[in-house]
Amino acid sequence: MEKIPLYIDNQDNKGSGKSFKNYNPATGEVIHEVSGTSPDDFEKAIHSAKQGFKVWSAKSPTERGRILQKASQLLRARNDELAQIEVMDAGKPIREALEVDVTSGADCLEYYAGIAASLHGDHIDLGGDFAYTRREPLGICAGIGAWNYPLQIACWKAAPALACGNVMIFKPAEVTPLSAYKLAKIFTEAGLPDGVFNVVQGDAEVGQMMTKHPAIAKVSITGEVDTGKKVMAASAATLKHVTLELGGKSPIVIFEDADLDEAVHGVMLGNFYTQGEICSNGTRVFVHASVKEDFLDKLIQRTRALKVGDPSDPDTHVGALISKDHFEKVMQYIALGQEQGAELACGGKQVEVKGCEGGYFIEPTIFIAPEDNLRIVKEEIFGPVMTVLTFTEEEEVLQRANNTPFGLAAGVFTRDLRRAHRMVAGLEAGMCWINTFNINPVEIPFGGYKQSGIGRENGLAAIEHYTQLKTVYVAMDKMVNPF
Ligand code: NDP
Numbered sequence: 001m002e003k004i005p006l007y008i009d010n011q012d013n014k015g016s017g018k019s020f021k022n023y024n025p026a027t028g029e030v031i032h033e034v035s036g037t038s039p040d041d042f043e044k045a046i047h048s049a050k051q052g053f054k055v056w057s058a059k060s061p062t063e064r065g066r067i068l069q070k071a072s073q074l075l076r077a078r079n080d081e082l083a084q085i086e087v088m089d090a091g092k093p094i095r096e097a098l099e100v101d102v103t104s105g106a107d108c109l110e111y112y113a114g115i116a117a118s119l120h121g122d123h124i125d126l127g128g129d130f131a132y133t134r135r136e137p138l139g140i141c142a143g144i145g146a147w148n149y150p151l152q153i154a155c156w157k158a159a160p161a162l163a164c165g166n167v168m169i170f171k172p173a174e175v176t177p178l179s180a181y182k183l184a185k186i187f188t189e190a191g192l193p194d195g196v197f198n199v200v201q202g203d204a205e206v207g208q209m210m211t212k213h214p215a216i217a218k219v220s221i222t223g224e225v226d227t228g229k230k231v232m233a234a235s236a237a238t239l240k241h242v243t244l245e246l247g248g249k250s251p252i253v254i255f256e257d258a259d260l261d262e263a264v265h266g267v268m269l270g271n272f273y274t275q276g277e278i279c280s281n282g283t284r285v286f287v288h289a290s291v292k293e294d295f296l297d298k299l300i301q302r303t304r305a306l307k308v309g310d311p312s313d314p315d316t317h318v319g320a321l322i323s324k325d326h327f328e329k330v331m332q333y334i335a336l337g338q339e340q341g342a343e344l345a346c347g348g349k350q351v352e353v354k355g356c357e358g359g360y361f362i363e364p365t366i367f368i369a370p371e372d373n374l375r376i377v378k379e380e381i382f383g384p385v386m387t388v389l390t391f392t393e394e395e396e397v398l399q400r401a402n403n404t405p406f407g408l409a410a411g412v413f414t415r416d417l418r419r420a421h422r423m424v425a426g427l428e429a430g431m432c433w434i435n436t437f438n439i440n441p442v443e444i445p446f447g448g449y450k451q452s453g454i455g456r457e458n459g460l461a462a463i464e465h466y467t468q469l470k471t472v473y474v475a476m477d478k479m480v481n482p483f
Contacts, residue, residue: 049169264299288391342376
């Protein structure tokens with residue numbers, strides 16, 4: 001069985017930490033052994049990153065962009081192979097991985113490759129004297145990934161970091177170790193100097209090595225809210241910069257004038273794509289009471305037609321949940337929803353998939369909830385479980401939509417232009433969609449309000465989070481000495 005190594009200095013590194021197993025969520029079978037990262041290995045990664053930073057930060061931005069551009073081309077050329085790796089590692093349907101996972105990573109590299117050479121400071125005229133600002137890299141950045149979009153997350157962190165002249169040590173989630181390693185090898189092939197993108201493998205303990213290490217200037221993590229809090233607390237000891245991309249329980253509001261077919265499409269996309277394992281999912285669906293019956297009829301009919309199955313089958317719409325533990329957690333929420341009085345309108349059961357008997361499959365599930373106070377309405381489930389609630393007044397639904405500690409995303413479906421913009425102005429969420437949902441091209445900033453995160457990924461906004469500003473005052477005349 002292939003053993004996945006660490007990747008330090010553009011080379012495989014066997015690692016001396018405790019190795020661990022990597023499972024295919026669709027079958028429950030072990031697919032790889034993975035090298036673990038010991039504190040000594042981590043020091044090697046740091047040493048290598050320090051050397052890498054000297055070389056990389058001295059390169060011209062155009063040259064940095066050229067290498068990122070090449071990496072993006074290599075990703076696209078290997079789309080199918082990498083998509084299959086994501087399917088095997090994360091259990092997501094191949095039809096999604098072929099379309100989204102690799103291309104969104106490649107888009108991100110391409111976008112920041114294009115931006116690298118245009119980064120600049122400002123000139124500030126002081127009437128004789130003047131000042132200028134330099135936008136400088138932070139140094140060694142740590143990237144810590146979640147397991148739902150392993151390759152995309154690695155690219156979303158690496159691309160802006162590297163474009164700005166930083167170097168990165170990246171730790172993928174323990175359960176999805178493969179694609180970050182493949183990305184590192186692609187970077188090597190694209191000409192990235194040694195030490196600019198190192199990959200360490202392991203669990204939270206390795207994550208803690210990153211958040212504690214004084215040589216690391218910044219940590220960018222995608223993960224749960226509680227993990228984000230721990231990362232921020234640990235980073236505070238050395239005042240690291242942090243970007244936190246955390247969980248959500250996002251609302252989708254469907255007004256009575258909405259195109260109901262489009263709205264159904266939006267809520268399905270926002271709940272069942274990647275088995276519901278998407279941070280920005282709109283799992284609280286508020287539908288106007290006057291269109292509730294129509295909406296539910298269409299929604300349930302279309303949801304029942306989804307095929308839950310072997311993720312490598314091109315006909316499959318809904319794949320396997322990431323692990324046994326996570327599967328059990330989602331099933332417990334489904335049981336809890338029923339105990340607390342929500343009506344199970346669709347799904348709710350485990351699915352046995354032929355040829356994937358050891359996998360973790362759950363039917364796309366729709367609850368009709370009598371009120372907002374149920375745990376399935378309030379807590380992030382991170383599986384294919386949607387709750388539908390009803391409302392009658394705009395002000396009321398806005399207040400209910402915002403009544404959550406999360407603030408990652410929100411969606412509004414209506415044909416009324418003014419109402420749409422009024423609603424999104426009032427919604428406490430970092431990412432809002434009007435008449436669509438969960439579309440995240442790299443050009444637009446993405447990130448959360450409230451406990452869903454700090455900082456932004458993608459767009460020009462990410463540049464702010466991977467650079468620091470140096471101000472230089474230039475005296476053009478002799479100093480006036482007051483003493
Ligand atoms: P976790 O919070 O469990 O883990 C995220 C990463 O952090 C993993 O690599 C994990 O290691 C690591 N980690 C865990 N504890 C610590 C620690 N104390 N210090 C440093 N690193 C640590 O999240 P999941 O992987 O389970 O991902 C699901 C969560 O991610 C959901 O809440 C989801 O909403 C959120 N998410 C947010 C996104 C966003 O952009 N806002 C996008 C995608 C997901 P390991 O798992 O290997 O032990």
